[in-house]
Amino acid sequence: MTETPHESAARADGGSERVDSTEHAARTPEAAQPYRELGLADDEYERIRGILGRRPTEAELAMYSVMWSEHCSYKSSKVHLKYFGEATTEQMRSKMIAGIGENAGVVDVGDGWAVTFKVESHNHPSYVEPHQGAATGVGGIVRDIMAMGARPVAVADPLRFGPAEATDTARVLPGVVEGIGGYGNCLGLPNIGGEVVFDESYASNPLVNAMCVGVLKSDEVQLAHASGTGNKVILFGARTGLDGIGGVSVLASETFSGDETGSGRKKLPSVQVGDPFTEKVLIECCLELYRSGLVVGVQDLGGAGLSCATSELASAGDGGMWIDLDEVPLRAEGMNPAEILSSESQERMCAIVRPTDVEGFMEVCRKWDVTATVIGEVTDGENLRIDWRGERVVDVPPRTVADEGPVYERPLQRPAEQDLITADNPDTLARPSTAEELRETLLRMAASPNLCSRDWVTSQYDHYVRGNTVLAQPSDGGVLRIDEESGRGIAVATDCNARYTRLDPYGGAQLALAEAYRNVAVTGSKPVAVTNCLNFGSAEDPAVMWQFQQAVRGLADASAELGIPVTGGNVSFYNQTGSSPILPTPVVGVLGVIDDVTRRIPTGIGAAPGESLLLLGD
Amino acid sequence: MARVVVDVMPKQEILDPQGQAVANALPRQGFEGISQVRQGKRFELEVADDVDDETLAKIAESFLANPVIEDWAVRRVES
């Protein structure tokens, strides 16, 4: 980054120790701010100034910039995702306890049990640092599930890599698998499904999607809201460090322009290192807190860290919130407010707790050796107010940060070449005609990376832990017992054929759903709900946006046709190398229910000789 | 033949769960006064005399360490 010619906001007053408080911001309206480097467009920055009636402080700018990013705000996808809601009928909604808009969807699966499940992407970090990127991807989705009040019970991992023979795949794939295994195994979550697909388009942009499934009693759902004036805000889990701050180091480098040699903060790594042990303990600690009724609201810290957790909790609550950043336990020295708010340090959660329960809360945390700190409280004002060293550094309406970010109706255009690629059809291809050719084709297919055994991957994952895994690899769908008494169980499968989706995004998304649906059905389970992880290229490419819109419509229409709702999902744009997007990859996950797991149907041709093989469908 | 040691340590700003686990366990065993622990790797290499420092640096950087999250140092020692 080159030095900005303007006098920076941080230096407006000369001193480097000075705090960019709201008051200071009001007094220095003309100070230049590096909003573009933080990813905000000119009009977005103007809108922030409009909302606040002044320029944002550094800390506020950091908050808005991460929360208004594509990843957190869904600004390009929102207008399309609405269609999922429109396509969902009352009938489909009847089993849904929480849906789109919550951390993860929750579905009633009978006998008083509920299941929550969700897929998230960690694509880019896994390309930069495969092991840690994939590991922290698992960690993130597991905390999402925990935030719903559920015990995480299984994970699955839909993966896409460049060609198997590419040298970079030899770097990325083993690291990703080790990361997912290392983290999931250490959490004690059986891995019961996933995919491994190789294609040229993922060569510099692998897809690492992670699914987590959680189980809870249907009346025990936790929600992410901050209510009750005077209730305390408690941050618990790992300490907050300088890791994963990414774009915000732009601010850091300005603030700390004096001592760049010391910490070299301009080059802060945007990589986070996972600590699965801390997360495992955090799971047990959270579950004990929930069981003891010590939590009013809870939110996980993922992307955008405290910025996201505080603004989302406050936004969903009925009042304001006050936070004292000096209370946040730090791992690094000299962190400034923007850094503390944006840190993506893993293995942290944020809870809202009644004052009378704080001692009980702390006791549970001590039992599990989990660091927990009161960092603020719910207030009766409207605003989210954050102080640091006695000065106010944030004073914003939380909804403007968390929910009322920009929304774009991006241009979309069916590309002309679409006709060209669909003009081709298989009739022009040579087909094997002799037995010898058939044999040769079969062998070639069996040996191809996309069809061969996945054992090298799956043998690195624990699928036995917790003792409830009824089916896992190589079964089409994973099946898990959730109630030992009744034998009630659930099934999950994730699927997507991105090559179909490239040919016809609408139909491809429907096929992805149909495949996951079938994979759940063939285990003997009844499909009940859908989640997704929509991996696409740049939202600013009209052809990509067209693919996206078509895929959403296809998936929503097919869900309606099958009568099972989309309960949540995740969007990952900007998966591309240069101007070439990945194949459109709407990964679809289906959840099923099975009344009695002893009646599950294993994959494979039967155990006894003489069985008949029937082909269903056409 | 030369003996070469390559030390690979997690970068300061990067979380080091291993070192942290050790640091937390020490007081429980009655060892006080250890305020920080970082855990890294140590490689000992037997190296032919014609392998130069530049090559060793390359081996450390591209192979023994993961420069995204780790720092490294190479030194030749008496054997």
Add this chain to the structure above:
Amino acid sequence: MARVVVDVMPKQEILDPQGQAVANALPRQGFEGISQVRQGKRFELEVADDVDDETLAKIAESFLANPVIEDWAVRRVES
């Protein structure tokens, strides 16, 4: 405050599959002339001044290393 380094290495007679894997991979990456690699651990400790050498040895022997398979060495370094 003193900085202490504890090196923990697999004993010579113990198989070291990690070091072996590195040694085998180096020629494939075009690095010749490395005849042996052993991989161990390196700990860096921040230690209060009143922690004596005997205590440090105890920490290394009873905790940081497993003497059945590992050798260890403690040294104080400049901080």
Add this chain to the structure above:
Amino acid sequence: MSAAGARIGVITFPGSLDDGDARRAVRRSGASDVSLWHADADLRGVDAVIVPGGFSYGDYLRCGAIAKFAPVMTEVVRAAERGMPVLGVCNGFQVLCEAGLLPGVLTRNEGLHYVCRDQWLRAENTTSTWTTRYEPGADLLIPVKHGEGCYVADESTLDEIEGEGRVLFRYVDGNPNGSRRDIAGITDARGRVAGLMPHPEHAIDPLTGPTDDGLGMFLSALDTLVPA
């Protein structure tokens, strides 16, 4: 004493994962399970103890290296010296070795990868507290799942273990981790303290495991604790 009168404790460390499975296996064998907490120097009057699988304290330093210092382990070591049956599975085996109740140490798998698979074992010593229900030479199919399960001890120790017939199980049909002499599990000189890498608690019901071959270990202990 009725069967349910036998009380078998299962330790939970922070990071234990298979403690629930071990308790389930204890119940299925007909004994009653008792949860033991790492921080309590108290065995709650149990008749036997299981140290379960998982990643105690994260196992970042060395498997079992931190767990051996837990207050509950001091009690386990004391009780074991008095002759209480103790079983360590996977991480539990690692902990027992670190704590000095069993010789040797478990190191990184030779293949350098974590391995989860169904593994054939051969029962050798069938007189220990934990293995009387097996026929000598019986083949069992039980899951292994670990990254550091390669059993290592010096030659004289290995000879001694072999000489005294203290190998409980040996890997057959492929060694998953490079373990010396294909050793999967061993016992102490009295045949009361046992450790193994494979997971008998994951093989108690063909619905959720490959077989129910593991149940025999829990039934064996019960036979000793509750003589017919």
